[in-house]
Amino acid sequence: MVEIANAIRFLLNGEEVTLTDVPPDLTLLDWLRLERRLRGSKEGCAEGDCGACTVLVGRLMGDEIVYDSVTACIRFVGSLHGTHLVTIEHLRGENGQLHPVQQAMVDHHGSQCGFCTPGFVMSLYGLWMRNPDPSRSAIEKALQGNLCRCTGYAPIIRAGEAMGTYGQPQGDPLWAERIAVAGKLKAIHDGRRVEIGEGDRRIIIPASLDDFAALYEANPEARIVAGSTDVGLWVTKFMRNIGPVIFIGHLQELKRIAENASEVRFYAGVSYSEALPVIAASFPELNELWDRIAGEQIRNMGTIGGNIANGSPIGDTPPPFIALGAKLDLRRGEHRREIKLEDYFLAYGEQDRQPGEFVESVTVPLLPAGEKFATYKISKRREEDISALCGAFRIFVNDAGTVGMARIAFGGMAATPKRAKAVEAALLGKPWTKETIENVSPLFAEDFQPISDMRASAQYRMLAAQNLLKRFFLETSGQSERLKREVA
Ligand SMILES: Cc1cc2nc3c(=O)[nH]c(=O)nc-3n(C[C@H](O)[C@H](O)[C@H](O)COP(=O)(O)OP(=O)(O)OC[C@H]3O[C@@H](n4cnc5c(N)ncnc54)[C@H](O)[C@@H]3O)c2cc1C
Ligand code: FES
Numbered sequence: 373m374v375e376i377a378n379a380i381r382f383l384l385n386g387e388e389v390t391l392t393d394v395p396p397d398l399t400l401l402d403w404l405r406l407e408r409r410l411r412g413s414k415e416g417c418a419e420g421d422c423g424a425c426t427v428l429v430g431r432l433m434g435d436e437i438v439y440d441s442v443t444a445c446i447r448f449v450g451s452l453h454g455t456h457l458v459t460i461e462h463l464r465g466e467n468g469q470l471h472p473v474q475q476a477m478v479d480h481h482g483s484q485c486g487f488c489t490p491g492f493v494m495s496l497y498g499l500w501m502r503n504p505d506p507s508r509s510a511i512e513k514a515l516q517g518n519l520c521r522c523t524g525y526a527p528i529i530r531a532g533e534a535m536g537t538y539g540q541p542q543g544d545p546l547w548a549e550r551i552a553v554a555g556k557l558k559a560i561h562d563g564r565r566v567e568i569g570e571g572d573r574r575i576i577i578p579a580s581l582d583d584f585a586a587l588y589e590a591n592p593e594a595r596i597v598a599g600s601t602d603v604g605l606w607v608t609k610f611m612r613n614i615g616p617v618i619f620i621g622h623l624q625e626l627k628r629i630a631e632n633a634s635e636v637r638f639y640a641g642v643s644y645s646e647a648l649p650v651i652a653a654s655f656p657e658l659n660e661l662w663d664r665i666a667g668e669q670i671r672n673m674g675t676i677g678g679n680i681a682n683g684s685p686i687g688d689t690p691p692p693f694i695a696l697g698a699k700l701d702l703r704r705g706e707h708r709r710e711i712k713l714e715d716y717f718l719a720y721g722e723q724d725r726q727p728g729e730f731v732e733s734v735t736v737p738l739l740p741a742g743e744k745f746a747t748y749k750i751s752k753r754r755e756e757d758i759s760a761l762c763g764a765f766r767i768f769v770n771d772a773g774t775v776g777m778a779r780i781a782f783g784g785m786a787a788t789p790k791r792a793k794a795v796e797a798a799l800l801g802k803p804w805t806k807e808t809i810e811n812v813s814p815l816f817a818e819d820f821q822p823i824s825d826m827r828a829s830a831q832y833r834m835l836a837a838q839n840l841l842k843r844f845f846l847e848t849s850g851q852s853e854r855l856k857r858e859v860a
């Protein structure tokens with residue numbers, strides 16, 4: 373029998389917070405600004421895009437604390453149980469001086485109107501804690517999720533390049549206090565489930581994965597919230613009632629990644645950032661795509677399970693995972709079943725998931741030797757943008773130069789992520805040549821009838837899909853360098 377606690381507890385800067393009555397849809401940014409009067413974190417977009425609300429959230433990883441930059445505007449207060457929340461107000465240097473990161477920003481003119489500045493400082497602070505002397509590309513990556521309308525970014529990047537000369541993390545309070553903070557967080561994680569509120573205001577924070585499975589089976593009407601990078605917008609943009617809510621972002625068992633010689637199993641709660649080292653090592657063809665999913669803060673929050681479970685036709689992980697032949701593990705109570713990932717997506721807004729059933733993991737086969745694989749994301753901005761379309765191509769060309777296997781999957785071309793089965797069938801047994809590509813390309817029209825929307829017209833999507841097949845052919849037939857030079 374799981375014991376139940378009736379309070380959400382976390383650390384806010386240097387203070388312990390206990391909340392016994394908080395609605396499930398209360399955003400961290402509203403709580404900070406309106407209830408705690410901590411107004412350093414700003415609201416620019418309220419949808420995770422601009423980074424003006426960036427704060428750090430520290431969580432236990434074994435005995436250590438890991439601090440992630442997150443967007444407070446789409447994070448819910450209830451999800452903070454057992455974490456250390458660090459806001460811009462916590463930053464200070466020695467003897468009342470500015471913090472090294474703040475001083476670097478001042479000296480390099482990284483702030484003009486100042487609206488975006490707390491968010492940039494927090495993103496740079498998170499980077500400085502991990503890597504005080506970062507490369508330019510590491511700085512650009514850490515700042516992908518921060519927008520500034522005044523500075524043109526160059527002064528901010530110069531501040532990032534110089535911040536290590538202003539001080540090192542060993543002198544920072546977060547470093548000095550990390551053992552004491554870890555002790556306090558461990559005490560909060562006391563093995564009890566947290567439950568507060570009733571009806572739509574009910575918040576449940578399960579004690580374990582098994583506890584979550586049992587709770588969700590018994591309360592199928594509850595809304596699962598993992599990273600809240602989708603659900604957060606339902607609240608801030610659509611004013612939807614999301615309660616009752618089961619928060620699962622803290623469950624370590626859902627953050628496992630299990631690897632063997634032939635496949636990688638990502639449990640549903642693995643964030644994009646947590647998956648990155650395994651993606652880089654086991655699926656290097658997905659490196660560029662991974663780098664282009666959202667910005668750093670959203671990659672720290674958003675989960676692979678959420679990206680699949682939500683059933684979006686434009687999520688970035690389903691196309692490559694479908695092309696690789698991934699399997700999805702669904703669980704309801706103690707009952708588990710495995711389906712092909714592509715079979716999960718039934719129609720727009722409709723997935724093969726029963727009431728009380730959740731996504732436990734996705735298992736992705738490694739690319740067999742000799743096969744070629746690439747995924748291309750087409751979006752208006754390089755980063756921090758949702759795909760207009762995303763195409764994944766996997767092919768085996770045998771010794772005779774003909775296609776022995778082809779799997780092609782797209783997002784953004786239909787109401788669900790979907791394979792291009794007519795094109796795949798037409799490629800089989802054909803020589804892997806430019807003529808073949810030209811002959812099969814019209815068959816995309818049999819596979820897909822894309823729509824026109826704010827991201828792209830139907831005509832653009834169809835032409836881009838055909839051109840991506842051409843690009844894949846050029847790259848896999850040794851012409852990629854030429855292609856890159858032509859585009860540059
Ligand atoms: C600024 C911004 C940029 C973005 N850019 C991209 C991008 O480039 N590419 C992209 O693909 N997406 C992008 N997204 C969308 C989002 O980050 C992803 O879809 C994310 O992976 C969702 O995961 P989450 O954990 O945040 O889900 P949540 O918001 O917590 O949940 C989403 C849905 O999935 C359900 N759910 C979550 N976990 C489970 C589970 N284990 N089992 C069953 N149901 C579950 C929830 O109930 C909810 O219905 C972006 C979002 C934002 C705000
Ligand atoms: S206010 Fe823009 S990301 Fe939060």
Ligand code: FES
Nearest residue numbers: 484485520521522
């Ligand atoms: S300094 Fe004005 S928005 Fe960045």
